[in-house]
Amino acid sequence: MQQRRPTRQIVLGDERVGFVRIGGGLPNRDGTPTVPAPVSVQTMTAGYTHDAEKCVAEINKLAAAGADVVRVAVPEKKDTDALREILPRVRVPIVADVHFHFQRALEAVEAGVHKIRLNPGNINDRAQVIDVIQACKAKGLPIRVGVNEGSIIERRDKQKRMKELGAVFGEHKHGYLLAIMITKLEEYLDIFYEQDFHDISISAKSMDATIVIDAYTEISKRFDHPLHLGVTHAGPKETGCIRSIAALSALLCNGVGDTVRISYANDPIYEVQDGLELLYSLGLRTRRGVDLIACPTCGRIQVDLFTLVQDVRKSLERIELPLKVAVMGCVVNGPGEAEGADVAVFAGDRRGIIYVQGERVANVPEEQILERLMQECVAFEEKVKRGEAKLGEKKVDILPPDPIGELGSGFDKIAAGKVEHVPVGVSVGRS
Numbered sequence: 001m002q003q004r005r006p007t008r009q010i011v012l013g014d015e016r017v018g019f020v021r022i023g024g025g026l027p028n029r030d031g032t033p034t035v036p037a038p039v040s041v042q043t044m045t046a047g048y049t050h051d052a053e054k055c056v057a058e059i060n061k062l063a064a065a066g067a068d069v070v071r072v073a074v075p076e077k078k079d080t081d082a083l084r085e086i087l088p089r090v091r092v093p094i095v096a097d098v099h100f101h102f103q104r105a106l107e108a109v110e111a112g113v114h115k116i117r118l119n120p121g122n123i124n125d126r127a128q129v130i131d132v133i134q135a136c137k138a139k140g141l142p143i144r145v146g147v148n149e150g151s152i153i154e155r156r157d158k159q160k161r162m163k164e165l166g167a168v169f170g171e172h173k174h175g176y177l178l179a180i181m182i183t184k185l186e187e188y189l190d191i192f193y194e195q196d197f198h199d200i201s202i203s204a205k206s207m208d209a210t211i212v213i214d215a216y217t218e219i220s221k222r223f224d225h226p227l228h229l230g231v232t233h234a235g236p237k238e239t240g241c242i243r244s245i246a247a248l249s250a251l252l253c254n255g256v257g258d259t260v261r262i263s264y265a266n267d268p269i270y271e272v273q274d275g276l277e278l279l280y281s282l283g284l285r286t287r288r289g290v291d292l293i294a295c296p297t298c299g300r301i302q303v304d305l306f307t308l309v310q311d312v313r314k315s316l317e318r319i320e321l322p323l324k325v326a327v328m329g330c331v332v333n334g335p336g337e338a339e340g341a342d343v344a345v346f347a348g349d350r351r352g353i354i355y356v357q358g359e360r361v362a363n364v365p366e367e368q369i370l371e372r373l374m375q376e377c378v379a380f381e382e383k384v385k386r387g388e389a390k391l392g393e394k395k396v397d398i399l400p401p402d403p404i405g406e407l408g409s410g411f412d413k414i415a416a417g418k419v420e421h422v423p424v425g426v427s428v429g430r431s
């Protein structure tokens with residue numbers, strides 16, 4: 001992992017919903033130093049903004065799931081009208097995404113939205129852009145300038161321009177496209193700079209993960225504004241997840257990116273959950289809720305582990321603290337692979353042995369594993385809250401000495417208490 005790239009910082013929100021900072025590390029225009037803010041997670045509502053009741057419910061659901069910022073579409077006047085009803089009832093900063101008419105941006109600013117997103121491919125009349133900039137400046141609101149590969153008009157003329165522009169970024173596969181995206185950005189941002197407006201974040205999305213990586217990498221070298229990462233039109237969750245994580249991980253590992261939006265053709269709650277999981281996995285955010293580890297497919301599993309894992313995952317949503325919970329399919333490698341877990345179950349022979357910080361607390365039949373495991377998780381969380389235990393303090397500490405040889409699966413011996421508390425580190429094969 002490389003250090004985060006220092007950027008200017010933008011701030012969105014208000015006293016009521018709180019403030020979200022994006023980027024940082026470089027001083028503000030007035031010379032005030034800034035500290036890089038945690039990478040934030042954004043998403044966009046799926047419903048119509050003009051249906052205010054549903055929109056409020058969706059925004060609050062997304063905020064409860066961990067969204068730091070929620071974007072809403074405002075294609076029509078009835079949508080910006082609805083913002084007046086929506087904004088006082090939500091608990092998270094709201095971005096208005098303006099499609100084709102700059103007037104919607106002005107109305108959204110008047111309604112009290114916290115940020116505006118403009119697409120240079122759709123709103124490019126200089127006077128209109130200046131109107132929006134001035135409206136935002138008067139209220140201290142930031143603007144995201146978001147170029148999308150799909151909405152770049154010159155792209156339609158690509159055969160003609162490919163050769164000419166491709167030479168600019170000759171080392172990249174899609175050099176001509178990068179050249180168009182970056183030129184668009186430079187031209188557009190010049191209007192902002194002329195107006196002495198600098199509260200800007202930038203995005204440059206494509207549905208091709210390699211273009212996304214190349215575009216943001218080049219942009220990060222040219223601009224010091226915070227970057228909003230995303231793969232657009234990533235597709236259904238099943239494949240869009242891989243596409244998005246491939247692009248965003250590559251960038252975040254190189255220190256590029258200050259806020260992320262994962263895009264799926266699905267309920268946006270998944271965008272929030274997966275965006276957060278990505279940041280947790282890269283150590284860019286402190287985990288909220290449980291860290292669940294579990295076995296993959298494996299010939300040693302002797303219980304219905306996959307159903308159990310899904311049931312445990314669902315049940316663990318009620319746990320607030322970042323407990324590490326392991327659901328392992330055997331006692332052969334499970335203890336080693338669950339090392340560091342606060343609560344763990346090792347299953348086999350249609351039973352489960354449950355451990356809490358290295359201490360065996362139960363040996364139950366398969367049908368009781370979920371209930372007992374959850375009881376132990378809840379009890380352990382309460383103990384931590386009372387200050388009687390610490391997360392990650394003790395390690396799971398069992399391993400059979402020769403699980404594959406004399407002991408077979410080892411489960412019956414461990415279940416019977418004949419083998420236990422052999423220190424981790426005894427040499428056994430790992431899956």
Ligand code: SF4
Pocket residue numbers: 295296297298299300301328329330331332333334335337430431
């Ligand atoms: S060998 Fe590893 S993956 Fe297989 S069931 Fe045991 S702990 Fe799980």
